[in-house]
Amino acid sequence: xxxxxxxxxxxxxxTGLATLGIPAASVTAASNxxxxxxxxxxxxxxxxTVGLISPGGLISTAISVRSAEEDLAKLGLRTKxxxxxxxxxxxxxxxxxxxASDVNAMFADPEVKGIVTMRGGWGCSRILPxxxxxxxxxxPKILVGFSDITSLLLAIYARSxxxxxxxxxxxxxxxxxxxxxxxxxxxxxxxVRMENxxxxxxxxxxxxxxxxxxxVHTITPGKARGRxxxxxxxxxxxxxxxxxxxxxxxxxxxxxxxxxxxxxxxxMLTQLKLAGILDQIAGFVFGQCSDCxxxxxxxxxxxxxxxxxxxxxxxxxAFHGSAIGHISDKFTVPLGIEAEINATTGTITLxxxxxx
Numbered sequence: 191x192x193x194x195x196x197x198x199x200x201x202x203x204x205t206g207l208a209t210l211g212i213p214a215a216s217v218t219a220a221s222n223x224x225x226x227x228x229x230x231x232x233x234x235x236x237x238x239t240v241g242l243i244s245p246g247g248l249i250s251t252a253i254s255v256r257s258a259e260e261d262l263a264k265l266g267l268r269t270k271x272x273x274x275x276x277x278x279x280x281x282x283x284x285x286x287x288x289x290a291s292d293v294n295a296m297f298a299d300p301e302v303k304g305i306v307t308m309r310g311g312w313g314c315s316r317i318l319p320x321x322x323x324x325x326x327x328x329x330p331k332i333l334v335g336f337s338d339i340t341s342l343l344l345a346i347y348a349r350s351x352x353x354x355x356x357x358x359x360x361x362x363x364x365x366x367x368x369x370x371x372x373x374x375x376x377x378x379x380x381x382v383r384m385e386n387x388x389x390x391x392x393x394x395x396x397x398x399x400x401x402x403x404x405x406v407h408t409i410t411p412g413k414a415r416g417r418x419x420x421x422x423x424x425x426x427x428x429x430x431x432x433x434x435x436x437x438x439x440x441x442x443x444x445x446x447x448x449x450x451x452x453x454x455x456x457x458m459l460t461q462l463k464l465a466g467i468l469d470q471i472a473g474f475v476f477g478q479c480s481d482c483x484x485x486x487x488x489x490x491x492x493x494x495x496x497x498x499x500x501x502x503x504x505x506x507x508a509f510h511g512s513a514i515g516h517i518s519d520k521f522t523v524p525l526g527i528e529a530e531i532n533a534t535t536g537t538i539t540l541x542x543x544x545x546x
Contacts (some may be wrong), residue, residue: 226351228526231304231330233379233545236266238303241296242360243272244283246338247311249361252276258308258360265373270302282313289313290320293342297329299323304376308360310337315425316373318342318434323349332376332545335359337448337516340421345434347419348526353544356421356444356514357522367519369438375522379543383434384521386513386536406536407509409497414473415530415541416524420444430465438470442531444538446477446515452493455479459500468500473507473531475538477514507533 217528230354234240242258249255257271272292277284284292296305318341333342334355343354355376358368363516367387374380386406419436420426423445429435447455462468479493491499493510501508509531524544531538 192296206303226327226355229327229351230353230544231332232303233408234267234332234376239268239301240304240306240332241272241292241302242272242275242297242306242308243289243292243296244275244277244308244315245289245293245342246283246307246313247281247309248278249276250278250307258306261359261360261364262306264364267304269298269306272296276309276505281311282316283308283311285539286313286320286455287315290317293317294320294322294325297326297331302331304332305334306358306360307333307335307339307342309337310339310359310422312338312377314338315341316434317439318345318432320431321345321349326350326352328404330353334372334376334522336394336446336520337422338425338427341429341434343525344419344423344429344436344512345428348434348436351526353524353526355522355524355544358520361472362520363518365518367513369523371520372524373542375524381540381543382521383540384513384523384538386511403430406509407494408509408533408536409501409510409513410504410506411534413530413532413534414442414507415528416440416442416472417526418442418444418529418538419525420447420475420523421460421525423447424450425457427461430467435461438467440470440472442473442475442529443467443471443514444475444477444514446479448480448484448516450479450482452482452491455482455493456491456496456499459496463500468504471504471506473533474501474504475512475514475531476510477512478517480516509533509536511536512538 272290274284274292277288279285296302330352334357336356347354374382419441420443527544528541
């Protein structure tokens with residue numbers, strides 16, 4: 191981990207809380223949640239305190255938390271542990287009530303300026319009914335994570351209108367690539383252009399042992415604009431119909447997954463299609479499917495063929511291979527922010543700052 195990356199970033203002063211005069215998309219009819227204006231959280235600054243929580247899977251040792259604290263300190267951030275960050279109940283990071291209380295407490299704590307989840311795993315969907323969405327909207331803060339954290343990101347965006355962030359967790363590899371996009375998005379408030387490195391550079395070493403080369407592949411060429419929304423495919427499909435998802439109309443859907451065979455990706459994309467979600471979106475980005483074995487045998491479909499079956503017929507700009515997912519080097523992608531994708535070049539460009 192380089193110790194000098196702070197000197198390469200220009201930190202802007204936070205300008206306080208503000209809302210946009212643009213309404214966010216309303217959530218699904220099942221939620222009965224009224225349309226709320228989009229609310230951007232304040233940007234992070236050196237010296238700010240961020241909370242560390244484990245809202246899903248358990249953190250088995252305090253060493254992981256200390257390592258995250260050291261990594262975040264190199265970004266100039268102080269840290270504050272959630273009361274239950276090291277709690278355990280089987281494979282969960284404590285009881286549902288304990289994990290939900292840490293989320294609510296971090297949003298209520300005036301000392302805490304942002305929240306970094308320690309890991310994914312499983313369990314976030316269980317605490318969605320226990321979150322105080324009015325409290326969250328009254329105290330908008332950066333919440334960042336990926337994988338199982340997807341359900342928190344989607345629910346908070348849908349139920350409170352607060353912009354959330356699909357990005358590194360505490361146990362992630364805080365390397366130059368990941369840190370650069372984290373700082374540019376959450377500290378500098380840039381209208382970031384997210385672009386994979388040059389093809390042929392073996393940058394994307396998976397956090398799950400997959401070191402294969404990653405390149406962008408166009409499904410349908412062209413450009414599309416819309417608000418970004420998405421996350422882990424299996425987590426998202428598991429809460430369809432729950433009322434904790436946004437209205438998809440005109441959004442750009444981004445997805446990723448890990449450890450799923452191709453037929454399962456096929457099954458989940460079929461579910462999105464049958465639920466009417468794919469027919470509403472303006473653009474589609476699939477990041478990485480790490481450790482996703484297509485299987486063996488002449489009867490297997492490739493991931494490319496599955497995308498051609500489900501996504502290509504939509505006729506919308508679409509590509510896969512973006513630096514999103516269970517990989518060491520990842521973008522920080524805001525949910526709810528207007529962006530443009532170029533499926534021909536495989537880029538995502540924010541059209542507005544994600545923070546104030």
